[in-house]
Amino acid sequence: MSEPILETTAYLNKRIAHMPQKAVILGTGLGNLAEAIIDKEEIPYGEIPHFPVSTVEGHSGKLIVGKLGEQYILAMQGRFHYYEGYSMKEVTYPIRVMRELGIKTLFVSNASGGTNPTFRVGDLMIITDHINFFPEHPLRGKNIDYGPRFPDMTHAYDQDLIRQAKEIAEQKKIHVREGVYLGTQGPTFETPAEYRMYRILGADAVGMSTVPEVIVANHCGIKVFGISVITNIGIDSQTEEVSHLEVQEAADKAQPKMTEIIRELINRV
Ligand code: HPA
Numbered sequence: 001m002s003e004p005i006l007e008t009t010a011y012l013n014k015r016i017a018h019m020p021q022k023a024v025i026l027g028t029g030l031g032n033l034a035e036a037i038i039d040k041e042e043i044p045y046g047e048i049p050h051f052p053v054s055t056v057e058g059h060s061g062k063l064i065v066g067k068l069g070e071q072y073i074l075a076m077q078g079r080f081h082y083y084e085g086y087s088m089k090e091v092t093y094p095i096r097v098m099r100e101l102g103i104k105t106l107f108v109s110n111a112s113g114g115t116n117p118t119f120r121v122g123d124l125m126i127i128t129d130h131i132n133f134f135p136e137h138p139l140r141g142k143n144i145d146y147g148p149r150f151p152d153m154t155h156a157y158d159q160d161l162i163r164q165a166k167e168i169a170e171q172k173k174i175h176v177r178e179g180v181y182l183g184t185q186g187p188t189f190e191t192p193a194e195y196r197m198y199r200i201l202g203a204d205a206v207g208m209s210t211v212p213e214v215i216v217a218n219h220c221g222i223k224v225f226g227i228s229v230i231t232n233i234g235i236d237s238q239t240e241e242v243s244h245l246e247v248q249e250a251a252d253k254a255q256p257k258m259t260e261i262i263r264e265l266i267n268r269v
Pocket residue numbers: 111112113114188189190206207208231232234242247
């Protein structure tokens with residue numbers, strides 16, 4: 001293991017009294033979950049040796065460790081996007097640290113543009129699979145022996161977690177979609193032609209995060225559940241101009257539903 005990861009892990013092991021086995025990346029649409037965490041310790045990224053620091057609007061950077069319901073959880077408030085200029089190693093650094101800390105399951109959320117013609121703004125989409133459209137692969141370079149050189153990606157999103165999430169949504173009468181998330185580098189939103197292309201390629205939604213972290217989590221043997229809020233529509237004849245503010249507003253509206261599903265899922269697992 002690399003020195004920095006070991007130093008980061010040693011620091012966090014010292015600061016965290018009850019080390020959780022579950023982690024959540026509080027992407028767009030899940031910010032509120034942080035408020036439901038009690039008995040918590042907050043560790044700003046700036047205090048953690050070798051941790052990158054988040055810069056994007058609307059994402060503050062800290063680790064939160066505490067209890068969600070009966071369970072301890074490690075939450076990342078603020079993630080590192082490739083478009084911010086971080087390398088893939090930096091974007092996925094926290095996942096490797098999670099692995100060293102003993103995290104077994106990772107929950108991720110994001111915002112995305114819907115390319116599936118049946119989708120509407122505000123829909124939640126359980127991510128069943130992804131397409132990696134980032135220009136650099138997060139596992140490029142010498143293989144870290146957390147996992148094989150050529151990792152299998154057949155079940156990048158854990159089948160059982162997907163099943164349970166659907167069950168929870170049904171019980172709570174929350175309408176959910178399922179689909180393929182295509183991850184791009186951003187920071188531009190797509191042109192109508194690009195949305196069309198991604199649809200033809202098999203995407204139901206397109207966004208600027210998640211795929212690198214999910215690949216590395218799989219390589220590390222961490223199970224993943226992912227959910228996306230459709231904040232805008234990139235569908236032929238319906239594509240409209242989009243801004244970060246609109247994305248944020250649509251995500252805020254869908255937030256209670258998303259939080260409820262993830263909260264219950266975390267409690268069950
Ligand atoms: N494209 C890429 N990322 C996004 C979008 C989109 O349309 N909406 C929210 N994040």
